Amino acid sequence: MNNWFKRNSIHFLIAAIFLVICFLYFTPAFQGKTLGQVDVFGAQSTQKEINDYKAKDTTILWTNQIFGGMPTYQIWAPYANNIASTVVNVLIAVFPNPIYDVLLFLFGTYFLFSVLKLNPWFAAAGAVAFTFSSYNIILLVAGHSNQALAIAFFAPIIASVLLTLRGRYILGGSLTALFMALEFKANHIQMTYYLLMALVILVCIELYHAIKSKTTPAFLKSMAYLGGALVLALLVNASLLWSTLEYSKYSYRGPSNLTQHTKEPSNGLSKTYAYEWSQGVGECLTFLVPNAYGGASGPSEAIDQNSATAKVFLDKNIPADQAVNYAQQISGIPGLNMYWGNKPGTSGPFYFGAVICFLFLFGLLIVKSRLKWWLLGTVVLTMLLSFGGNWPYVSDLFFNYFPLYNKFRAVESILAVAGICFPILAFLAVQEIVNATDKNAILKKLYLSFYIVGGLTLLLIALPQLLLSFKSTDAQTGINYLTQAFKGDSATANSVANAIVSDRIDLERADAVRTLIFVVITFGLIWLFIKQKVNLTVLSLGLFAIVLIDMWQVDKRYLKEANFQEKQDANQVVKPREVDTFIARDPDPDFRVFDLTAEIKNDETNPFFHKSISGYSAARLKRYDELMDNQLATNPPNHDVLDMLNTKYFITQGQSQSISMQANSTACGHAWFVKSVKLVDNSDQEMQAISSFAPKDEAIVDKQYKHLFDGTQLSTDPSATITLTHYNPDHMTYQSGSTTAQIAVFSEIYYDKGWKMYIDGKEQPYFRADYLLRAALIPVGNHKIEFIFHPASYYTGEKISLAGSILLVLALGGAVYTENKKKKPVVAAKKA
Template sequence: MSNWFKRNGIHFAIGAIFFVICFLYLTPAFQGKVLGQADVIGARSTTTEIEAYKAKDTTILWTNQIFGGMPAFQLWAPYKANITTHVIHALNTVFPNPIDTLLLFLFGTYFLFIVLKVNPWLSAAGAVAFTFSSYNIILLVAGHSNQAFAIAYFAPLLGSILLALRGKPILGGALTALFLSLEIRANHVQMTYYLMLAILILAGIELYHAIKAKTLNNYLKSLAYLGGGLVIALMVNASILWSTYDYGKDTIRGQSNLTQHTTEPSTGLAKDYAYQWSQGVTECFTFLVPNAYGGGSGTEHLDQNSATAKVFTQMGQPEDRAVGIANQIASGSSQIGLQGLGTYWGNKPGTSGPFYFGAVICFLFVFGLLIVKSRLKWWILATVILTMLLSFGGNWPVVSDLFFNYFPLYNKFRVVESILSVAGLCFPILAFLALKEIIEAPDSKEIFKKLKLSFYIVGGLLLVLIVVPELLLSFRSTEQANSVTNLTQALQNDSRTAQAVSSAIVQDRISLEKADAIRSLIFVVVAFGLLFAFAKKKINATILSVGFLVLVLADMWQVDKRYLKSEDFADKQESVTPQPREVDQFIQRDADPDFKVFDATAPLLYDTHNPFFHKSFGGYSAARLKRYQEIIDNQFTKSVNHDVLDMMNVKYIITADPKTQNVTMQANATACGHAWFIQKVKYAKNADEEMQAISSFNPKEEAIIDQKYKSLINEKDALLDTNATIKLVNYSPDHMTYQSSSSGSQIAVFSEVYYDKGWKMYIDGQEAPYFRADYILRAAQIPLGNHKVEFIFHPASYYTGETISMVGSILLVLSLGFAGYIENKKKTTPPAKAAKA
């Protein structure tokens, strides 16, 4: 055992260094504070009802808290049969977010570099480079926890696959099963999809070399073990994948129901929506110079020496006020249409910060392209080129459109720039393979020539960006002219000042770029100096490796602190829940368990306030139902359809006084209630007719029903009974009980969202058919007499999937145990003695 500790002492030392880095970078988190992440607050608003039932030790898979009601699969579900759920929970219990995520990045990437046979100190430097790639840190600040988790598993998953392809198929296959299970459990399909594209390229290159080297049998054997790992990972996550697949067909990423008067595509997302956050072609200079495009929206602070501030000081404004005005303009405020005058001048609607891979890493990446002999270089180069082309989206759609139109699932994803997270891993891999190459062949004159060539290329580019940056960058936003017009109006038609501000903000953008270009050049010079000293035998390999660890950490740390600062942390209670307004407190006094609130002062699709306190007509979720989206698009874009509010049982409407902006509330006296019997049915031929019919109708008296449900309605038995009643007697989001009483068969409409993949209706304990009415609601024909009517949500995708997950989890544990046994046996079995001649 003592020998084992000695052999692995350096790994323990590096592990300790990782913990120290985490502690220093996330000190407030270790003190119990949390990031006040806007998206985390938004996500928690959607799970208000779910959390209330979790507190009662009750699992619910449906919530009525947002968008009238929706499955909880993409918000929160327990997935208890999935072993990785418990692994993640244990990790999060010991190391709260974002500490756990940062540690996963560091240790997972370190594992990958060790598999690549890079020495431990360089492996640690590589782990720091990928972990602190600016996009990963920005995700933590924004609260995109699932996305960050998914990216954190990129490196160990790739390491496991490479293990299998490099002679350890059993161990590699078992670890692939583990890390792919964790990757899928992170539940960010988009990131997993992007990684799979890179893995397919790797598999193709490996196949080519296997055929060329006549080692196809070994390749196919490795592929078989990896395939086994894939099957196990899919089984472990069966409930997640099945539920997501089932639900996905009915979300905004699924097929459109309408053929007329719709902005929705026939299937997938609208291209403009999917491409909204596309990387600018020349914006890729931020890989090397973080502020090449002005940094993030509102992240860069202009001081009294900035050109924009001087415009106002020269007008006689006090210095502090001039700086304040300058920063208000430079933040790119959308409230008065000044997006084009922000320090960030790219085409995105806004950005929290750039993709910065590191000046040192970019220099070494170019060096790696010239000297690395491993076939991994060609995989990395192909992956980087593809991910860059796809990240351009609408800015250079030639390749993106091919994928969007023809590749399965690709049109389900938005924020296409996020594919650069894959490139963010490829850059440091090639960078440190280059360092590995120079350490293993320090006397090669050819390597030294290529080192100088790399320095001339990267250093020369940086000199251009310092001396004449306008040769490569325009520093002008496409919205600049419109913003100048808006600023002119805001300045009471003072066009001269507006033009002066426009010119000044361009100068400030150039200043920001130049300052960072100088900074990057300094780091590149130091990196070159380290390599030059090693080549001249002034320092050894250990000093070189530790030197690069320190240099990379210093480079990335400085930039990342622009986006994740200590002041971004807050006490836990302060960061989680907004304060209720007076109208919220009044509505909360209503003891009715199931009604909805419509807030005309909040954006329907981005309402993160009301769901904390009420069941909201709006909400915040990128996985909302397509039919609900279509109702919002058609009935609430130009004006508010009060009939739809009534049928959705919107009991309270919140408005604001147009003059004073004081928020007020009024009760909706015409709300239809939880359920009601209608007097007549109007059939529609298709979804278009349904949508048109609900534009103006009396939901209390009539129901608009698709004619495909006509066979479920017996109109001959339906007798009008004005004294008939149906009322909600017991409420749970996934189990609702009603009591009906009538002297004849009646058609009932329920103010609950229709979703046929899991909801079942029972009358007196016997399953009975139900159908859709009024485009989005549930309806059913209830027989005469007194009856107990129940709606129960019990989706097979989840419950049957959990059984498969349990089997997969057992297989995962067995495969890891078997792989460990085989590896241990190899180490303890002495090599066979050579036969005597």
């Protein structure tokens, strides 16, 4: 045991250093503060009803709190039989947010570099480089923990795949299954998709070399283990993936139900929406020089009294403090931001590190491993796809023809994959230097790399406008706004705009100088090692230190102590208005409220207090989204549709900005019997029909459901009743009484993948009416009617997840046993 500790002492030391880095960088997190409170509040709004029932020790898979009603799969669901859920929950319980994410990044990447057989200090430096890549830190600041978690598993998945391809089949396959299970559990399909694209490139390159070297059987064996690992990871996440796959066809990202009354394509997202956040082609210079495009959008702290913008006001004899204040405010105006790229806004650039970019280019010149071609191919592809609408030739090919690709937006996020490729090749290059026998050849390529990177950086210092314009495409919009603010003084407005350009250049130039310094230090350190002026220890520790300093300095621009806030429950921050308190007195358990003062698709306040017509979710039901576009986001919204949705109250804002409430006396209630049914041919006609109709009297039904009530003698009974007697989001109970068979419409959202209807305990069919409500034929007499949400995709999926989790534990146990068994003969031989 003592020998084991001695052999692994360097790893324990590096682990301790990782913990120290986390403590120093994220000190407020250890003091109980947290990041991403805005996103947390938004999530709590969406989860209001879910959390209310969790407090009663009840799990619900359907919530009526937002958008009329939807499954909770993409909001919150327990997935208790999934072992990956247990692992993630333990991490969250032990480490404060975002420390568990950061530690996963650090140790996962360290594991990858260890598998690549790098010097431990090189591995540690590589882990720091990827972990503190600016995009990862910006995600943590924004509170996008699922996305960050998905990216954190990139490195250990790659490591496990490489182990398997190298012939460590059981260990590599088991670890691949474990980390892929955790990746799927992170539930960010877009990031997982991007990673799988990179792994496909790796497998293709490995196949080529297997054929070339005639080792195809070993390759096929490794692929069999990787295939088994993937299947096992899918089994572990069966309930999550099955329910997500099932729901995706009906969600906002699924196919359109309309052909005439739609703003969306027939399938997937609109290209304009998907490409909204596209990386500028020239913006890739930020990999090397973070402020090449001005950094983050919004008011900039870089604007001080020495800035050109402030001097415009100082020249007009405005006091210094006031001049700086004006200048900083102007730097937050669209078109006049320090950030001048084409994105609608950004929290910061993709910065991979000056040290890493220099070593990456060096790696392209000296690394002999075939991994170089995988890394280069992946970087080139991800860069081309990140350009989206700015250079659409490759993106359009994927968007139009590759499965699922058109479901994703913010295409720039694919650069997270490039973010792991850069440090891998960078430190493979350093390892190549250590192992090289021909130091002179290495030195020549080091000079070439230095000339290229150093020359580019010098150009960005001396003549930056040769490469960059520093002018945003919407600059004139900002100038027009300023002209109006300056009461028609267009000369001053143009002077300010020109000063903003000057400040952008100064910002870029300062960062280019900074980058050149780090490149020179890196070059010098490697040169000294090649010339045998310093030893391996100095090189290793030196690279670790300069990578840490480089990344730390830039990340602190985006994650400061000020970004941490005291952990607060949303109920402490979001206080009910007077109208909310009044509406809450209504004892009715199930009605809806429409807050006309909020954006209908981005309302994170109203759902805190009421079951809402609006809400926020990127996975809302497609039919409801289409209804909003055509009937509710209009001016005025369709009152007939609001009635059928049982909208009892409207929240409005008067001319004096006061918030008021209006009761809706024509709301249809929870359920009602209609006098007639109007059959239509398709969803387009259905949407057109509900544009003007009497929902209390008439039901609009697609003719595909005609067989469910055709031939039944339907007649009206004025004395018939149907009332809600029990409310649970997953289990609605009604009592009906009628002397005739009638069609009842329920003011609940139609989703037949899990909802079942029972009349007096016997399952009966139901159908869709009024575009998205439930309806059913109710027989003569008094009946108990129940709608129960019991999706097989979740409940059967949970059983499969349990079986998969057991198999995964057994596989990991088998891997440990096999690895120990391999070591025993070595130990025995030493003793002999």
